[in-house]
Amino acid sequence: MSIAFSRQPSAFKLMCIIIMPAMLSMYGLVAIVTVFMVNDLGMSESDAFLINGAASAFSTIIYAIGGYLADKVIGVKRSLIIGNLGIVVTLLLLSYAASIGSIPLAMIGIAGGGVSRALANNCPSNLISKAYNKDDNRIDSAFTLYYMMINIGSCVSLIITPIIAHKYNYAAGFSIAALWNVLTIVIYLAKRNWVKEIGSPADFEKINFRTYGLLLLGLTALTLAGSWLITHYELMQVLLVIALGVAFTFFINYMRKESKAQQKKMIVSLVLLGFSVIFFILYKQMPTSLTFFAIHNTRHEFLGIPFDPVSTQALNPFWIIILSPLLAIFYEKTSANGKGASLPLKFAVGMIFCSLAFLCLSYGAYFMADAEGRVSAFWLILTHLFQGLGELLISALGISVLAQLVPNHMIGFTLGFRTLTLGISAVIAANLAVYIAVPKSAGAVDSLQTLPVYASYFLKVGIGAFVMALLMLFTAKKLDSLIQDREQEEETVAETAN
Template sequence: METVQKAGHPKAFNMIFFLEFWERFGYYGLQAVLASFFVKSLGMDDAESFVVFGAFSAMVYGYVSIGGYIGDKVLGTQRTILLGAVTLMLGYTLMAIAGSDKSMVFLALGFVACGNGLFKANPSSLLSKVYQNNEAQLDSAFTMYYMAVNVGSFFSMILVPIVGGSYGLDLGFGICAAGLVIAILNFIFFRRLVKGLDSPVGKEPLSMRKFAVVVLGLLLAIFVSAWMLTNLMVAHWFLAIVGTGVFLVFFKMIFEAKGAERSKLIAAFVLIIEAIVFFTLYQQMPTSLNFFAIKNVEHSLLGMTINDPEVFQTLNPFWIMLASPILAWLYTHFGKKDQDMSMPGKFAFGMCLCAISFLILGFSAKFANAQGIVSVWWLVASYFFQSMGELLISGLGLSMISKLVPQRMIGFLMGAWFLTTAIAAVIGGWVATLTTVPKSVVDPLVTLPIYANVFNEIGIVTVVIAILMIATVPTLNRLINKKDRVEN
């Protein structure tokens, strides 16, 4: 099939965009309410909910490398996408019927974590194959693809908390399951648009033996994941082992590569490490920032009363949706003129914006009213800077992998990219616990200085890290632009 067009994006892009929209609709609908669900329905305190949420998020992203490998080497990209989507749909269905049964909730989260692990790396791997002959459009394509993530999350993070608050979260989680049904049907009906685009094993007939092994392994992983959520130390050790294994394989790839390929892999490794810092900050949105919005931010916006303050998390995808088309156009415009900012430069600038987002929240405490409540516009501004930083780091991470990594490694290293989120999820959960107070403390005047001090400290540390990243930009640019010598 024709993989590029003279103008605009190919039809295959639209299909993958729609697939990712519905998959992220389900996941972010769950994420928006999960930490508060732990507190309200399972009786956890704030600190425990943050740590369990971090462990779950770590599993969600920690398994992505495995899913990338299965897509590359075992089942094929497209088959792995379909299996992952079905597993996710079953997970959200279980969440809808679990109620306050802790064992059932953790089993459902096991389905979601493992389903996401199978699914997550493979649509982006498939997208990279669509644009493998058109690198000039790659940043634009992945920025628009990232918008799909945020369009899906925007609508689900509004709908699920509101529906959950009015009719119960069982219906909210049911909506997440329905979104996955739509994603699966979309992929089945429009799969012809990516015919011939797959990993080498995906172009071969399906091996039922391999499929049976994957399904059995998946079931085992689901039950082990559910068990680990009740044994968090084991979960953290497991993540450490998986992370160490993935990075050892990465080091092996770097060691075996030569010339320009090795230089680009080294640059990719450094950028992945930098991303861990960003994802630690990002992890504060559904945890400490969410609870700050609940306890210390006015519950109104543009004259509208916000009864479910978890909805404030939609400020993140709102800004992403608004800015993504603009940035995509800028990347294409300046890319054609060879004037685009380098990838390391974008990462460093993005980290500066993230630092500002937390310093704003710390500063907002000086303008709180007599009850310890700050204006919602401080939160709006903070989410703006955090979201712009996200577009420059997380939004371009997949494009970075596509540019710097050979196609034969791309599925696995897409997974390694998402592993940064898993590592950061655990760190972010621990950071969020710095803002916790006893369940009996509900006075905003008591909670405000706690949040403000932690946000100020996060902002200052991030400024230092951003300065270090700026200093490394020239070196990383040299590694990325290195060319192999051509023998005469």
């Protein structure tokens, strides 16, 4: 792993360093926000699931705006700083809302966090994309290693933040999440010369105070509007579909201006983004159905060691950390030997693993539960292992797909477009999870009643993922041929020019 890491450019190394505290913050919020809404704010599970999905949908709409601002208005590097400052402010507001039990302030904090992350979160991957040539064989291993660093931060946060929230309170958990973003800003400012030569055109232009003032007013207005929208799930879903349609139209218009050779690769990127939607529907089960299955139907000890059921979300990044360096080395060796699997084939294999994740959990729920309706944590461990393998083959390579298949001048916009597809996934996942939400009541949850509901749900999800995996396998060869045709055309053009 150290060899693969050392061969990367300085920009990549800096982004890997700052992404860890950023993810400690982000996944600290992810770990506790849904449970916080149920336990502290008194919401039902179904309302909490839907608000969580609506908040994800809202933030993904704003991500497209964030990508545009980074590329065309304020620059990627300024977006990184301003976005992280906004995250600090909104997390502290969320902490205060938790301390007084205010639902309106909590919604402002959640929405404001989404707006700020729209500016900040795509910036590291954007800068990494600009640090490599399209034909650089280090790029798959680079994004795999980068994904590992993301998951180191998320793993630690998903373990410690629920413990802090339960031992002290949710306000403390949100405050500590804010401090991690402060560290992100400090590290970046200290080492910003590592990325001084790369960025969007806007990074190398001066920005006046009027632009900053308009930006602040816009972010504030978006935050207030978002705090209302995320509590109106149906409207938020309609707006997301409209935003996705607009972004898709822009993407097609951009594509038409490219050469025929480039258009083929962009078509492949669209198809693979569509496949990614299915993966993220499965991934978004982590803070909803998987977490609440851990709470209601999993024994809260493993090998005699007790654990917080909310912290089982850390199993996913744990496996990512273990598997990422192995895959990064494998990618480099197979690429060097000319035996690397195509991107479409990697996506298909990843979906097979995702299918196995839910099928094995369904098996455990159906056949391995005890008399109290609870199963061993082993089944969650196995589920997250398969899910982690699928994530590395689909999500970790998702940005790599864009870096390789989309022109450099479209990277920022396309990252925002990709994030909109994640919003669709979050909305669908939230609506699916509502079917297994436990109705709000004053009494304790009966594990024997929830067990068959979860077992049936996971079985259906697993079968659906398997059907999609078959479709991806059938189309992999055709998609790869489009990529190869494009590369052959580029070589022909280059030879003609010489």
